[in-house]
Amino acid sequence: MxxxxxxxxxxxxxxxxVHGANLHARDVSAWFGRRKVxxxxxxxxxxxxxxxxxxxxxxxxxTFLRILNRMHELVPSAALAGEVRxxxxxxxxxxxxxxxxxxxxxxxxxxxxxxxxMSIADNVTAGLKLTGTRVSxxxxxxxxEACLTRAGLWKEVRDRxxxxxxxxxxxxxxxxxxxxxxxxxxxxxLMDEPCSALDPTSTRRIExxxxxxxxxxxxxxxxxxxxxxxxxxxxxxxFLAEDGAPGHIVEAGPTDVIFNEPTDPRTADYVHxxx
Ligand code: ADP
Ligand code: MG
Numbered sequence: 069m070x071x072x073x074x075x076x077x078x079x080x081x082x083x084x085x086v087h088g089a090n091l092h093a094r095d096v097s098a099w100f101g102r103r104k105v106x107x108x109x110x111x112x113x114x115x116x117x118x119x120x121x122x123x124x125x126x127x128x129x130x131t132f133l134r135i136l137n138r139m140h141e142l143v144p145s146a147a148l149a150g151e152v153r154x155x156x157x158x159x160x161x162x163x164x165x166x167x168x169x170x171x172x173x174x175x176x177x178x179x180x181x182x183x184x185x186m187s188i189a190d191n192v193t194a195g196l197k198l199t200g201t202r203v204s205x206x207x208x209x210x211x212x213e214a215c216l217t218r219a220g221l222w223k224e225v226r227d228r229x230x231x232x233x234x235x236x237x238x239x240x241x242x243x244x245x246x247x248x249x250x251x252x253x254x255x256x257x258l259m260d261e262p263c264s265a266l267d268p269t270s271t272r273r274i275e276x277x278x279x280x281x282x283x284x285x286x287x288x289x290x291x292x293x294x295x296x297x298x299x300x301x302x303x304x305x306x307f308l309a310e311d312g313a314p315g316h317i318v319e320a321g322p323t324d325v326i327f328n329e330p331t332d333p334r335t336a337d338y339v340h341x342x343x
Contacts, residue, residue, distance in 0.1 A: 088115035088286035089155045089255035096150035098131050107314040111305050118287040120297040123307030128315030129290045133258045137173035138166050171199040174249035178261040180241035184234025188225050191233040195252045219247035220277040239270025259289040275300050294339055298327055306335045
């Protein structure tokens, strides 16, 4: 498959107004109990860039994402080595608060998970309680509109903000989850197969949303859909766990290079569906 960056995902010029943080993983290894599942993964995920993580199931992509926002350590048997820096600061530095990292690095999961009985509006602001952020009533309304707009959902729900989140379609629920993530003003948005449970039209809407978000927040997305990786990302990392060995990055680089002229034959095989 050849790839051609569409206009919405064209490279950002040097003068562009880009927000988001630079996230750097260095020699990250991970274990569940005695089993090593990631081996010395290093990757730069920069502001203004959508980075796609690709590779077969079980090669540690989700584990790697969860290390980037300190969710990995919630598993009792989990262990970790290496370094993750967010704009230069080590997120695992002793004494650094986990809630600070969680606010700055948001996560959207495969299965849309809004609070189903909670109103659409309250879903958007639900994360503020967790991070202890206070907003005035008028500020709250503005925030709800701004986040729903950024998530591409405002026009569809502006007249039904009091309806429960669970009343929305799957694709709308996923965009509501994106709006909820944005409400705490993260620097990085991690997305773990955000479209796997969605139909093609909803998938396209999420991809458009990602295109809009790219200059506002650093995006890292796991996807099994190679066309999606080619469409939405500017950089790509190919993960592999061969013969029970821990997952590692075979090759990372600009998306067009990974798809059109990869260095490693295994990368070419994977992106062309020969796995
Ligand atoms: P991917 O997202 O690429 O499919 P994962 O990160 O989910 O891969 O999993 C990597 C490996 O870690 C797999 O072998 C999986 O079985 C194992 N694993 C994932 N989560 C856990 C867990 N909570 N406890 C034990 N093993 C796990
Ligand atoms: Mg996964």
